[in-house]
Amino acid sequence: MPFTTGAMVGRDSDLARLAGAVGLVDSPEGSRGGVAVLSGDAGIGKSRLLMQLTSDADQAGWLTVTGHCVGQAGSALAYLPFVELIGLLDSMAPDVVTQVLGSHPSLSRLLPRRDGDTAGIADSAKEANPGLVAESVHALLTALGADRPTLIVIEDVHWADHSSRDLLTLLLTRAFTTPVGLVASYRTDDLHRKHPLHETLAVWDRIPHVTHVSLPPLQDAAVDEIVGSIEGIPSDARTLREITHRAEGNPFFAEELAASAVAGQQISGGLGRVLRARIERLDETAQSVVRAVSLKGGRYIGHELLARVTGLSEAELEAAIAQAVEHHVLETKWPPAYTFRHALLGETAAEGMLPGERLRLHKSYAAVLAECPELAPASELARHAAASGDLPAAVAASRAAAESAMEVGGPQDALFHLEQALSWLEDDDPERDEVGIRAAEAATAAGDTLRAVRLLKDSIDHPGPRQRPEMRAELLARYATRSRMLDLPVDGLGLTTQAVDLLPPDETPRRVLVLIAHVQQLVDEGAFVAAVRTGDEVIAMADNLGMRDSLLEIRTILTRVIEAQQDLDAVETYLRGLLEDVAGTDNPIQLRLAHQLAAVAHRRGDLGAALNHYDEGTRIARRLHLEWAPWGLDCRLLSGLTAYELGDWDSVADRLGLASQLTPQPARALFEAAGLAVPVGRGEPVPPNRLSALREWWYVDGMIVVLSVMPGIDLLGDSGNLAGTLEMTCEAAQALDKVWVKYHASVRMAALLAGQVATLAPRADTELRDRAVRTVEDLRARADHLIAKVVRKSKGADWDPKDVDVLRDSSTETWAWAKRLDAERLRLAWALGQEPLPPADDMVRSWRTAVDGFDRLGHVFEAARSRARLAAALRAAGSDAESRRVAEAAREVAVQLRARPLLTELDALSPHAPLGAADVDLTPRELEVLTLVARGLSNGQIGKQLYISTKTVSVHVSNLLAKLGASGRTEAAAIARDKALLP
Numbered sequence: 006m007p008f009t010t011g012a013m014v015g016r017d018s019d020l021a022r023l024a025g026a027v028g029l030v031d032s033p034e035g036s037r038g039g040v041a042v043l044s045g046d047a048g049i050g051k052s053r054l055l056m057q058l059t060s061d062a063d064q065a066g067w068l069t070v071t072g073h074c075v076g077q078a079g080s081a082l083a084y085l086p087f088v089e090l091i092g093l094l095d096s097m098a099p100d101v102v103t104q105v106l107g108s109h110p111s112l113s114r115l116l117p118r119r120d121g122d123t124a125g126i127a128d129s130a131k132e133a134n135p136g137l138v139a140e141s142v143h144a145l146l147t148a149l150g151a152d153r154p155t156l157i158v159i160e161d162v163h164w165a166d167h168s169s170r171d172l173l174t175l176l177l178t179r180a181f182t183t184p185v186g187l188v189a190s191y192r193t194d195d196l197h198r199k200h201p202l203h204e205t206l207a208v209w210d211r212i213p214h215v216t217h218v219s220l221p222p223l224q225d226a227a228v229d230e231i232v233g234s235i236e237g238i239p240s241d242a243r244t245l246r247e248i249t250h251r252a253e254g255n256p257f258f259a260e261e262l263a264a265s266a267v268a269g270q271q272i273s274g275g276l277g278r279v280l281r282a283r284i285e286r287l288d289e290t291a292q293s294v295v296r297a298v299s300l301k302g303g304r305y306i307g308h309e310l311l312a313r314v315t316g317l318s319e320a321e322l323e324a325a326i327a328q329a330v331e332h333h334v335l336e337t338k339w340p341p342a343y344t345f346r347h348a349l350l351g352e353t354a355a356e357g358m359l360p361g362e363r364l365r366l367h368k369s370y371a372a373v374l375a376e377c378p379e380l381a382p383a384s385e386l387a388r389h390a391a392a393s394g395d396l397p398a399a400v401a402a403s404r405a406a407a408e409s410a411m412e413v414g415g416p417q418d419a420l421f422h423l424e425q426a427l428s429w430l431e432d433d434d435p436e437r438d439e440v441g442i443r444a445a446e447a448a449t450a451a452g453d454t455l456r457a458v459r460l461l462k463d464s465i466d467h468p469g470p471r472q473r474p475e476m477r478a479e480l481l482a483r484y485a486t487r488s489r490m491l492d493l494p495v496d497g498l499g500l501t502t503q504a505v506d507l508l509p510p511d512e513t514p515r516r517v518l519v520l521i522a523h524v525q526q527l528v529d530e531g532a533f534v535a536a537v538r539t540g541d542e543v544i545a546m547a548d549n550l551g552m553r554d555s556l557l558e559i560r561t562i563l564t565r566v567i568e569a570q571q572d573l574d575a576v577e578t579y580l581r582g583l584l585e586d587v588a589g590t591d592n593p594i595q596l597r598l599a600h601q602l603a604a605v606a607h608r609r610g611d612l613g614a615a616l617n618h619y620d621e622g623t624r625i626a627r628r629l630h631l632e633w634a635p636w637g638l639d640c641r642l643l644s645g646l647t648a649y650e651l652g653d654w655d656s657v658a659d660r661l662g663l664a665s666q667l668t669p670q671p672a673r674a675l676f677e678a679a680g681l682a683v684p685v686g687r688g689e690p691v692p693p694n695r696l697s698a699l700r701e702w703w704y705v706d707g708m709i710v711v712l713s714v715m716p717g718i719d720l721l722g723d724s725g726n727l728a729g730t731l732e733m734t735c736e737a738a739q740a741l742d743k744v745w746v747k748y749h750a751s752v753r754m755a756a757l758l759a760g761q762v763a764t765l766a767p768r769a770d771t772e773l774r775d776r777a778v779r780t781v782e783d784l785r786a787r788a789d790h791l792i793a794k795v796v797r798k799s800k801g802a803d804w805d806p807k808d809v810d811v812l813r814d815s816s817t818e819t820w821a822w823a824k825r826l827d828a829e830r831l832r833l834a835w836a837l838g839q840e841p842l843p844p845a846d847d848m849v850r851s852w853r854t855a856v857d858g859f860d861r862l863g864h865v866f867e868a869a870r871s872r873a874r875l876a877a878a879l880r881a882a883g884s885d886a887e888s889r890r891v892a893e894a895a896r897e898v899a900v901q902l903r904a905r906p907l908l909t910e911l912d913a914l915s916p917h918a919p920l921g922a923a924d925v926d927l928t929p930r931e932l933e934v935l936t937l938v939a940r941g942l943s944n945g946q947i948g949k950q951l952y953i954s955t956k957t958v959s960v961h962v963s964n965l966l967a968k969l970g971a972s973g974r975t976e977a978a979a980i981a982r983d984k985a986l987l988p
Contacts, residue, residue, distance in 0.1 A: 019220060024058060070155075161192065573608060686719070872894055
């Protein structure tokens with residue numbers, strides 16, 4: 006009896022584990038559902054195990070349905086297994102499907118046309134949003150589970166298209182509120198090094214509630230049982246042992262070897278030889294049919310398509326198929342369609358074809374599908390046409406396949422088809438630019454902005470002799486717009502100016518697109534008068550042409566003009582008005598509006614409101630399946646950073662984690678950089694190559710520089726690597742100078758570096774210490790230039806460069822970090838004993854201001870760190886009681902955040918903390934003063950001997966007492982002797 010249909014052998018424990026994972030077990034709560042991933046080599050028994058699972062589920066009263074992924078061309082068909090699955094569910098539970106369609110019309114994208122379904126036909130021209138498609142599938146499965154426990158099986162995920170992998174990831178990640186079991190299976194031996202499923206599996210491995218069942222080879226006893234059940238198998242022990250040995254625990258291999266033995270063939274060679282032998286037993290007509298089926302590329306080939314391709318009569322075709330089925334090469338289904346009993350048979354048949362036969366079959370397929378396109382997806386016509394040398398037909402079919410993929414929300418699959426079409430087009434083909442633009446749109450929708458930029462640049466750099474001026478104008482405008490999403494060295498304003506000059510003054514949609522790009526570049530350059538003038542022209546033109554989405558886009562861009570006037574109330578009112586216009590729609594402009602509202606709140610220091618807006622933007626992006634597209638990505642990223650600032654560190658990993666999504670670069674680098682903040686703040690281990698890996702993406706996006714250098718300063722500084730800290734900070738400043746010139750992050754970077762230098766420089770050699778001080782002062786000058794620029798904008802001609810407090814309400818974050826920078830520079834001067842030494846009271850005042858700044862901003866950790874350093878300043882000033890109170894407030898936050906480096910800093914402040922020589926950072930001058938104090942000299946005597954004022958000696962002595970934790974001069978001398986600090 007064949008293994009695939011006979012009794013299941015040797016898999017009882019695997020079946021029990023799989024049944025438990027999907028909830029097919031008796032429990033007090035009843036059926037609960039669950040998700041699992043089943044893996045194993047080809048022929049290891051996955052399909053047989055799933056057949057038994059679904060059979061058991063059927064007997065338990067569950068609804069069961071299976072969707073299949075297919076190899077070759079089928080892997081490029083968006084949502085192919087779900088189209089099969091939803092179609093089956095429509096026939097099995099039509100009422101539930103109809104009910105879900107009413108609330109989730111996007112489900113119709115995965116359904117065959119129903120009779121009389123005019124609404125679906127009317128909507129077919131629109132591109133389905135993949136997020137809505139995903140939501141609709143989840144809603145349908147949830148509804149089915151509410152009706153009765155439901156088991157969904159998706160087989161052969163190693164052949165799945167990109168969209169299906171993403172949708173499966175979502176279904177595995179999201180819990181079902183009704184009893185729904187979901188199992189996905191894949192071949193492990195089909196995953197080569199660059200197989201796209203590898204990245205998906207890494208994601209699935211990190212989903213905690215997914216059960217992974219990997220099928221190992223069967224024990225010899227189980228293989229013997231399978232082989233022994235096959236009718237006609239030779240009974241001699243030697244043959245059975247040879248089959249078992251050769252099968253190596255693979256039941257399909259064992260069955261194939263046993264079938265060869267039944268036929269009297271010699272057992273030799275590998276599985277390919279056994280499979281070829283099976284095919285070669287067919288007569289020539291049946292073999293030709295098998296070869297035709299193998300080249301089709303999908304799981305099943307319909308009877309009509311196969312008849313047309315082979316050109317056989319009905320009688321001849323039926324006889325050939327009957328023979329192939331009898332010899333277990335093909336299987337049938339109804340309506341009449343055929344597939345290989347095992348995919349390996351199809352692969353073997355295809356590999357055995359001669360080049361001429363392969364070409365003739367491709368031509369036959371292409372001719373039939375061109376005449377009858379309803380017999381297979383457009384992607385198959387494209388594949389066969391290209392293989393037969395008919396590139397124009399291949400391009401047309403590939404473009405059609407791309408549009409079909411976009412209709413069902415598969416931009417990654419659309420990008421595959423469009424790039425395939427580009428590979429078939431000559432540089433001077435006028436169609437090439439249209440395909441390139443559409444490919445860039447698909448790449449952007451898939452979140453691969455860098456790919457979109459490169460596609461557009463290729464069309465610009467290789468225009469061909471027949472490139473039309475208006476098409477070049479559009480390419481330039483789109484290239485400028487996409488490039489600004491990154492930080493590539495592109496003259497955006499120059500590009501859009503050139504684009505505008507290439508177009509006639511006629512009012513056209515293309516001119517609106519180009520002018521919108523031009524306005525954006527004008528705004529970016531601060532040319533607000535020209536931006537408003539051109540913006541008015543675009544608004545009038547878009548209004549005349551009825552381009553509502555373009556009107557919203559240009560008005561959103563012009564918000565920056567209001568923002569430049571520092572009137573945040575007016576900006577917020579304007580943005581809320583625009584958001585009301587698109588509320589409840591699927592317009593992606595909602596993402597940008599939510600992002601800008603969050604930015605306004607953040608500038609005010611209202612981090613709670615900013616987080617709410619970012620979270621709302623993230624929800625919208627997920628609903629529209631635009632989480633990795635522009636603005637959607639930023640909302641999610643900044644929600645994680647804002648949660649970090651608010652002290653909600655435990656939620657940061659969930660917000661920034663990539664466990665539930667596949668992320669293209671450079672977005673992945675952004676999230677990995679942002680994800681460093683919490684582990685660095687907690688003193689947790691960070692992979693040693695993480696910073697260097699992130700630096701590889703600095704040239705693409707300045708935000709990656711900022712997000713990696715800020716925690717990087719603390720990471721290297723806390724480890725004592727002052728030289729590495731300086732090197733990384735200088736490289737970051739140079740990188741940001743190239744792309745941003747003046748940037749608010751310069752203030753924060755200078756303050757963080759000054760803090761680490763104040764801690765590390767006293768123990769450094771003279772050359773490194775001097776270099777560190779120069780670097781801090783250089784960054785301080787950059788910060789001062791930025792602050793002066795912002796203050797000048799706010800105060801006009803009547804401004805004072807030191808009037809930083811004007812930023813308190815309009816740029817709260819920059820104001821807080823500016824105060825922190827002032828305090829850190831005083832701490833640095835104090836730590837190094839620079840003369841004149843800053844008075845302790847000045848340090849206290851400066852650190853109080855820094856604490857107030859971060860309290861106003863709401864940055865929990867930096868407020869606590871500033872309090873720790875205020876406590877140190879208070880102690881140096883002799884205010885021990887207040888120092889202890891302030892330090893305790895900082896410690897409470899540090900304990901809550903589990904911030905070990907900050908706790909270590911606070912421990913050093915404790916008067917009872919044990920000190921070692923390495924724990925006391927004394928400057929060379931302080932060591933001189935300490936030596937003379939230990940000899941019993943007064944402040945005046947010390948001043949005369951060292952040629953410094955008595956007041957300066959007093960400051961040094963106060964600093965020594967604070968660092969040593971001593972209550973007086975005698976105790977300080979004793980501690981110094983105990984710790985070998987004195988010669």
